[in-house]
Amino acid sequence: MRFRMFRSNAEFVADANEQEGDAVFALNFFSAMTGDEKRQYLGLNVTGHKENDVLLSSPLLKAPAKKLWTNEGSVTEVKNQGGCGSCWTFGAVGGLETRYKQLSGTLRDFAEQEYLDCTYENAGRDGCNGGWPDDGYDYSSKNGGRLASSADYKYAQKDGRCLGSSKPNALVAYKITGYKNVGGTEAANINALASGSLSVAFEVTNYFQQYSGGIIKDTTCSGRPNHAVTAVGYTEKFVLVKNSWGNAWGDQGFVKYARNYHNCGLFKYSSYPVLKRTGKSDTAPADDATSYIPSEDDKPVPTADPDCQDASQYCSAIHCEYADLIEYCRRTCNDCGDDDGGDDDGDCPSGTIRCDDGVCRHEHMC
Structure with missing residues (x-):
């Protein structure tokens, strides 16, 4: 059974790489999974939520032509949610980290596990069965604006008992008091991205799961979001997104989405936390930033020797x-x-x- 799925995905990847476009696709850990196994790597529960209003206000600033927070040491290393549908916690934490860094001067690796354990504890829900990023921000604002660091509250790939009150608060210099939704257009998202990272949601397709590099422009979406991630920058060509499937997936854990395109709903559900100064300084050593620096030219470079060819049609x-x-x-x-x-x-x-x-x-x- 695994071999049949692998062979089918090998054919899919080969066909995808022959299509016009700037994206590259490759075999990866999804290539021998069943549909149910793949869905465990998602976890966005859109029930009861609607697309953001197009006319929502955004930060009042003139967005520069390019802003890549990865290049400024303001994005933490890529993490892996594993087979727990906790993407919503990673989207929420990702939407927080860059903004906290800009205000406090310290990059902090916040704990997805606290959101996973605590956000739906009173509702009796398992966070691995899905959630919504803004619910994490609500949890923080109702509990003194707090959130632990990953070092103090380690990710376990399962929903456990809430330990938030017993863990040190890592939101030292600023606390979460709520969240803001971003207008449901690309322009509004770019404007908001100019001031910090965003929690964003979109629809994962087979093409996205087998993505390996370049700029993707997916035409196979059906319209329902099922995954939360973090937008961490943009250029005139692409929007840069940090995923939560480890750095063995995609472009070292990141994906570039084409500008001036719907991108499977990427701009429809964006938000970020509202932060308020506490009067304290975050003087603890900063956490590690990702070393990933995205290439801004994803056009393939031809080899110097036209006679040198691949022996296989499936190379990537x-x-x-x-x-x-x-x-x-x-x-x-x-x-x-x-x-x-x-x-x-x-x-x-x-x-x-x-x-x-x-x-x-x-x-x-x-």
């Missing part, structure tokens, strides 16, 4: 991580050395770097 950047596969994907992996009449000076595919042995791989594989 992910295959460059495996030494045994590189020889079958020499053009994709930019491994067209002197023995093929080429050179090793070309650029590597998006998401990879040239290792000391001259082969393009993801950085952690060098």
